[in-house]
Amino acid sequence: MSILFKQMVLLYTVAAVLSLILTRYHRLNNIITNLLSAAASFCGIIFSLKYLYLSLPAAELLRFEATVPFLSIVLRVDNLSAFFVLSLSVLTLCVSLYSLGYMKHYFAKNNIGVFNFLLNIFILSMLCVITSANMISFLISWEIMSLVSFALVVFESQDPENSRAGLIYIIMTHIGTAFLIIAFMLIYVQTGSFEISSIGNLLSPHIKNILFLLFMLGFGVKAGIIPLHVWLPYAHPAALSNISALMSGIMIKTAVYGLLRFVLVVLGASNTWWGITILLLGVLSTALGIAYALMEHNYKRLLAYSSIENIGIIMIGVGISITAYAEHQTAIAGIALLAALFHVINHTFFKGALFLGAGAIHYAAHTKNLEDLGGLMKRLPYTGLFILLASLSISALPPFNGFVSEWLTFQALFQVLANLSIGLKILAMLSVAVLGMAGALAAACFIKFIGIAFLGKPRSEQAQTAREVPFTMLLGMGMLVLLCLLAGLFPQFILMLLDSVTQELFGFSPIPGLKGFSFLPYFELPINKTGVSPFIIIFMCLAILFIFYFFIKYIGRNSRQRLFKTWDCGFGDLNPRMQYTATGFSKPLRIVFRLLYQPKRELQLTQGPSPYYPNEQNYVVSTETVFEKYIYRPLTLSFTHWARKTIFYVQTGSVHIYLIYILAALILLLVYNWIF
Amino acid sequence: MNEILYVILQLILVMLVAPLATGIIKKVKAFSQKRQGPPLTQMYYDLYKLLKKDTVVSETASWVYHLAPYITFVTALAASVFFPLTASLFNLSFQGDIILAVYLLALGRFFMVLAGLDTGSTFGGMGSSREMMIASLIEPALMVALFTLGLIAGSTSVSAIISANQAGSPLILNPYSLLLFSAIFIILIAETARIPVDDPSTHLELTMVHEAMLLEYSGKHLALMEMAAAVKQLIFITILANFFLPLESFLTLSNPFLAFFIGLALYLIKLIAVSLLIAAAEICTVKLRFFSVPNLAAISFALAFLGFMQFFVIGR
Numbered sequence: 007m008s009i010l011f012k013q014m015v016l017l018y019t020v021a022a023v024l025s026l027i028l029t030r031y032h033r034l035n036n037i038i039t040n041l042l043s044a045a046a047s048f049c050g051i052i053f054s055l056k057y058l059y060l061s062l063p064a065a066e067l068l069r070f071e072a073t074v075p076f077l078s079i080v081l082r083v084d085n086l087s088a089f090f091v092l093s094l095s096v097l098t099l100c101v102s103l104y105s106l107g108y109m110k111h112y113f114a115k116n117n118i119g120v121f122n123f124l125l126n127i128f129i130l131s132m133l134c135v136i137t138s139a140n141m142i143s144f145l146i147s148w149e150i151m152s153l154v155s156f157a158l159v160v161f162e163s164q165d166p167e168n169s170r171a172g173l174i175y176i177i178m179t180h181i182g183t184a185f186l187i188i189a190f191m192l193i194y195v196q197t198g199s200f201e202i203s204s205i206g207n208l209l210s211p212h213i214k215n216i217l218f219l220l221f222m223l224g225f226g227v228k229a230g231i232i233p234l235h236v237w238l239p240y241a242h243p244a245a246l247s248n249i250s251a252l253m254s255g256i257m258i259k260t261a262v263y264g265l266l267r268f269v270l271v272v273l274g275a276s277n278t279w280w281g282i283t284i285l286l287l288g289v290l291s292t293a294l295g296i297a298y299a300l301m302e303h304n305y306k307r308l309l310a311y312s313s314i315e316n317i318g319i320i321m322i323g324v325g326i327s328i329t330a331y332a333e334h335q336t337a338i339a340g341i342a343l344l345a346a347l348f349h350v351i352n353h354t355f356f357k358g359a360l361f362l363g364a365g366a367i368h369y370a371a372h373t374k375n376l377e378d379l380g381g382l383m384k385r386l387p388y389t390g391l392f393i394l395l396a397s398l399s400i401s402a403l404p405p406f407n408g409f410v411s412e413w414l415t416f417q418a419l420f421q422v423l424a425n426l427s428i429g430l431k432i433l434a435m436l437s438v439a440v441l442g443m444a445g446a447l448a449a450a451c452f453i454k455f456i457g458i459a460f461l462g463k464p465r466s467e468q469a470q471t472a473r474e475v476p477f478t479m480l481l482g483m484g485m486l487v488l489l490c491l492l493a494g495l496f497p498q499f500i501l502m503l504l505d506s507v508t509q510e511l512f513g514f515s516p517i518p519g520l521k522g523f524s525f526l527p528y529f530e531l532p533i534n535k536t537g538v539s540p541f542i543i544i545f546m547c548l549a550i551l552f553i554f555y556f557f558i559k560y561i562g563r564n565s566r567q568r569l570f571k572t573w574d575c576g577f578g579d580l581n582p583r584m585q586y587t588a589t590g591f592s593k594p595l596r597i598v599f600r601l602l603y604q605p606k607r608e609l610q611l612t613q614g615p616s617p618y619y620p621n622e623q624n625y626v627v628s629t630e631t632v633f634e635k636y637i638y639r640p641l642t643l644s645f646t647h648w649a650r651k652t653i654f655y656v657q658t659g660s661v662h663i664y665l666i667y668i669l670a671a672l673i674l675l676l677v678y679n680w681i682f
Numbered sequence: 683m684n685e686i687l688y689v690i691l692q693l694i695l696v697m698l699v700a701p702l703a704t705g706i707i708k709k710v711k712a713f714s715q716k717r718q719g720p721p722l723t724q725m726y727y728d729l730y731k732l733l734k735k736d737t738v739v740s741e742t743a744s745w746v747y748h749l750a751p752y753i754t755f756v757t758a759l760a761a762s763v764f765f766p767l768t769a770s771l772f773n774l775s776f777q778g779d780i781i782l783a784v785y786l787l788a789l790g791r792f793f794m795v796l797a798g799l800d801t802g803s804t805f806g807g808m809g810s811s812r813e814m815m816i817a818s819l820i821e822p823a824l825m826v827a828l829f830t831l832g833l834i835a836g837s838t839s840v841s842a843i844i845s846a847n848q849a850g851s852p853l854i855l856n857p858y859s860l861l862l863f864s865a866i867f868i869i870l871i872a873e874t875a876r877i878p879v880d881d882p883s884t885h886l887e888l889t890m891v892h893e894a895m896l897l898e899y900s901g902k903h904l905a906l907m908e909m910a911a912a913v914k915q916l917i918f919i920t921i922l923a924n925f926f927l928p929l930e931s932f933l934t935l936s937n938p939f940l941a942f943f944i945g946l947a948l949y950l951i952k953l954i955a956v957s958l959l960i961a962a963a964e965i966c967t968v969k970l971r972f973f974s975v976p977n978l979a980a981i982s983f984a985l986a987f988l989g990f991m992q993f994f995v996i997g998r
Binding site for chain 2 (some may be wrong): 547
């Protein structure tokens with residue numbers, strides 16, 4: 007069993023080293039490293055599928071002992087880890103194939119050797135994070151992951167925007183890591199061990215509450231939960247698209263993994279308020295994430311905000327699960343965890359596909375601004391199709407996978423509504439409302455993305471001349487989209503794998519009779535005395551379509567179809583500038599939610615011959631990022647102000663004062679030694 | 683086998699009844715204006731005529747534009763299968779989840795809105811943008827109302843909700859159901875583009891929403907879109923009629939055909955009642971300013987949420 011895993015680690019390492027060696031030969035380097043990492047991912051898929059399917063007990067995979075005390079890297083797998091390994095491997099397989107074509111543009115500009123080295127190390131570090139057996143290896147791989155992803159974010163360092171994004175990212179992620187270090191040290195002080203194991207009953211409730219808050223802050227930054235999300239909308243657009251796909255598809259999920267591992271398994275989720283906190287933050291992230299996504303014109307930033315929304319949906323599931331577990335309702339906890347984990351892998355699929363698709367648009371049209379695109383559906387037909395299908399999926403529409411996890415989340419909320427205390431019920435109903443609204447807003451957001459970028463007429467020269475991307479890029483996207491469709495049509499398969507996880511964590515199986523491929527009658531997915539069967543529905547839709555298509559064809563057998571220009575009210579030709587823009591499309595919602603967006607309008611006129619006929623008009627609309635303006639900016643300003651002031655008291659520039667510092671430190675250390 | 687029989691019967695009935703509902707509303711409106719109005723069967727003629735006509739397609743449009751009418755139509759029909767028109771159809775064999783039905787309708791809307799943007803016309807974009815705003819604002823109210831119904835029934839399955847309505851007194855007699863009924867009624871008006879929100883009889887005005895998206899469609903595409911809108915309207919009418927108003931559970935007839943026809947007659951009576959309500963709303967109100975629609979959505983949400991809270995206080 008562990009052979010496959012060792013092969014995987016080995017292949018990634020070899021790929022990383024080879025790419026450093028072959029720095030000079032861009033093309034060869036790109037092909038070899040990506041094929042190697044695709045092979046490694048393939049091992050990972052087989053490994054995790056086999057593990058989850060057989061539902062094996064936890065097993066140690068790798069162990070490096072150093073002579074330094076505590077420094078031992080131990081990797082271990084259990085069902086929860088295996089599930090995250092599965093989503094990591096699937097995404098990295100597709101991303102590697104995609105990179106074969108995608109990186110061609112960067113051969114001349116950047117050092118591909120270093121890039122591919124970093125990429126493989128990045129994947130490897132994420133793999134280590136989700137399989138770490140002790141806190142030391144967790145922390146080391148977590149830090150490598152953060153640093154390498156920082157390097158990848160600022161890889162296109164020609165652009166000052168990217169450096170700024172990288173700076174915000176590295177500061178935020180280190181604040182998060184600091185909280186994690188404190189938490190791990192606290193655990194060590196209390197229990198004397200760095201093992202990641204269930205220690206809930208060894209700690210006092212007081213300490214557990216503190217630990218929960220530390221973990222929440224530490225992992226919340228990485229997950230991008232609002233209000234800790236500020237780095238996310240900058241870092242994702244700055245990175246290359248294959249990196250954004252990995253960052254959004256997997257890296258932010260490692261935080262979900264960490265939260266589940268440390269709050270649910272290590273601390274044992276004993277307090278209801280923990281779950282409620284996570285649920286509330288999830289609801290907040292869902293609502294605000296998608297609301298901000300709607301206002302974006304940079305399609306990569308739009309996708310980044312949408313990641314925040316999806317993390318919110320996952321957090322709603324995790325929150326319910328932890329709340330229900332604390333209330334000893336394992337059935338509800340199981341369903342909620344099922345929903346959350348299903349959404350984790352779904353988000354990996356569709357957000358991976360969407361970021362890869364965004365990369366394809368950028369590859370073809372060289373712009374990240376939606377307002378410069380248009381009419382790409384005719385120029386990039388396959389990319390367009392894939393992005394359309396992935397958008398349907400992320401908007402939670404049947405028969406795609408997004409619907410299944412959203413439905414499961416709704417069912418988990420329904421269980422809370424039916425079984426738990428009155429306060430929780432009201433909270434659950436509000437979550438239902440927010441989730442419903444987020445679904446509709448997500449649809450609006452992705453309609454805007456597709457409608458402006460792919461439909462209508464091209465709005466610029468670049469869009470006019472764009473051409474379809476290479477085959478390998480389409481392959482990477484296409485595989486993910488196919489997985490979205492398959493996971494939506496046959497959710498039983500993924501649930502069967504997830505069943506091992508809930509069995510392991512709660513000893514509870516929400517779907518008995520799913521083991522093996524004995525699908526239920528009519529492929530139905532029954533929970534809470536109700537069920538959905540996307541497969542049957544789609545079958546029915548196709549049957550209806552088939553019948554009516556021929557019926558309509560028969561009735562209209564004498565009619566013709568002709569092409570003509572769009573109706574222009576008789577005023578002559580319509581031009582691309584008369585189309586609705588992305589800004590215009592979202593304007594009604596900007597006005598309705600003006601309290602949230604605080605839109606600012608600026609109209610500049612240059613004086614013409616008469617005040618009524620200005621020569622030039624310039625109209626700028628911007629929305630306010632509330633959290634940055636009212637929380638982060640004042641905070642950083644007051645911090646720098648305070649630091650600047652206190653530095654005068656500490657570093658006075660006088661040698662005498664420095665000598666006193668040294669003396670004081672010496673005395674303190676002596677006293678410390680004397681006492682302990 | 684029973685399932686297939688059910689689907690076929692239900693689809694035939696929906697196709698027959700949906701244009702009729704539109705006809706009834708139009709007729710009532712015409713009477714209120716002291717006009718004769720078009721015959722009840724006018725929409726059937728219109729659809730038949732449209733299907734036989736030539737279609738004109740914009741040069742700018744991509745395949746999305748061609749596909750959208752079919753998807754909108756098929757998803758509306760598929761969603762209508764979830765809401766059996768009569769209880770005897772429901773007894774035939776039926777299972778379905780209400781959230782899936784709502785999301786199927788959303789799938790149809792997704793394509794309809796995309797098609798509005800596809801032709802590069804300003805009207806289409808305007809309609810699409812407004813439709814998405816109304817949809818996003820109305821969605822929370824709809825989810826809360828349906829979830830409360832689900833809570834009353836113990837499950838979000840449609841059959842559970844209908845059974846809850848069948849067992850004992852009809853749901854409409856409960857105070858919280860009255861609130862839910864009004865909430866869903868407002869949602870119906872918004873979703874089917876009726877007067878306080880949108881005007882179905884307008885063409886080429888700057889205020890239109892639904893019609894603006896369909897402006898470029900002609901011939902069979904337009905027929906499909908119109909039919910899809912009628913089916914969607916019938917779905918919401920059926921929700922009101924069969925989830926709240928009395929169902930023919932008191933009938934224990936041995937002859938299934940007789941029971942079916944009596945049930946159908948009862949359904950038609952309820953249909954006329956709800957259509958009268960819709961027509962009354964259209965007659966008595968004027969079209970709201972577009973940015974007052976959020977208030978209407980908020981009222982609907984408040985009603986649904988109050989219904990939910992009251993359900994806890996009073997209980998079943």
